[in-house]
Amino acid sequence: DSGVTQTPKHLITATGQRVTLRCSPRSGDLSVYWYQQSLDQGLQFLIQYYNGEERAKGNILERFSAQQFPDLHSELNLSSLELGDSALYFCASSERPGHPATDTQYFGPGTRLTVL
């Protein structure tokens, strides 16, 4: 158990809909990351937050947005969903980026999103 929790575990929805994925980082970790992994594909970095502020952006679509709250949990919002958005969405946390002693990422179990 990594200490990172994600809800829900599974989500099935229809095209055009909007969903929210939730992540709670490990206790003490200030940084949260979101990744998308489609079937048999590599991890695609979406976005990173550090202590409530956006720190880095990857290939995140404009239909997607995220935020990190004062209690450090994070939410990823996906809107106007398309079939191609079906994937595993992982959240990871680390103590602090940029230093080898604190930059190890701990991943949650993921949310499997299916768009029908």
Added chain:
Amino acid sequence: SQKIEQNSEALNIQEGKTATLTCNYTNYSPAYLQWYRQDPGRGPVFLLLIRENEKEKRKERLKVTFDTTLKQSLFHITASQPADSATYLCALDVDTGRRALTFGSGTRLQVQP
């Protein structure tokens, strides 16, 4: 552009042999490099970190090397077991302090009993 390359073809080896996986990168000068293991449908799990001034790091049956001249890291699993079958990802810090780790696409290892 910046690039991380891992062999996309699966590596099949016999139980008891040493598995060697490769991670090559271009246009980076990472201060450190990490290796993760990912099982199907699960999140990656951290295995080892090696810093730029370290040539080699070991942990039980795992060994990682880091050659900053060749821009390459090798990941070895000795006395491999079927339970070692998984996808192994390397990850680099691209822009220390400002960006998230960048992950390679991973190499799938299959250990045959």
